[in-house]
Amino acid sequence: MKTFLMVVAGLVIAFMAIVVISSATPPSESDARMVAEDRIKSLMRDPGSTKFENTKFYGSLSGDGETLSGYVCGSFNAKNGFGAYAGRAQFIVRTVVSDNGRTRATSNVLLSNEDSLVFSERWSELCKN
Template sequence: MKRTIATMVAIAALGSALAGCDSDLEKEAKKAVANQLRDPDSAKFRNVVGGQGVNHSDTVCGEVNGKNGFGAYVGYRKFIYYPDGTLSISSGQPIQFMLEYMEECPSKFWPAVRS
């Protein structure tokens, strides 16, 4: 019984440690996105995932929040980062960006559109 509990605790600890690990591409994406903000150090990320988009290229998608010139957070905006350094960040909800996001960012809410 003690061995089972110790094993479960070790597995939970390892899972928690690995959950915070970002791939190199995700780290690169976060740096590129943060550098586009007025205050890069204020960047807060959520829902950051890597995957393959329609063109079968790796992408990193997620949401970022940052501070404006008055020091207030402006709200989360979606982003798409490609391995070649191309970056798209939404401003509002323009239909073209949302279509690109749906194609390039696999999600539990919609499958990536495949051709």
């Protein structure tokens, strides 16, 4: 009898796992913002000190609802090598999020303090404020 109950319990747990996996939600804008913020943090000397403001996603979900792609725009401030905050800068990051938020990619990272003319043009084009 114990073996039978253990088998039934195992089947119930397996069924529940299948239901959870198959009812996956599509990637969200917060997934895209998190991917972009993680990418910006990876560029900082002190990633843990990075503070973000006004982070917004501009893009769309694919027709099948499985891939979210677009640009994340916002501003950040982080500590420099002297341990002081360096001042606010803006960023634009191209993001693609799929597989229910598990597959993430970034490219085309632009920072306002690197090339202000190119950045301003891209900000006007991509970050529809």
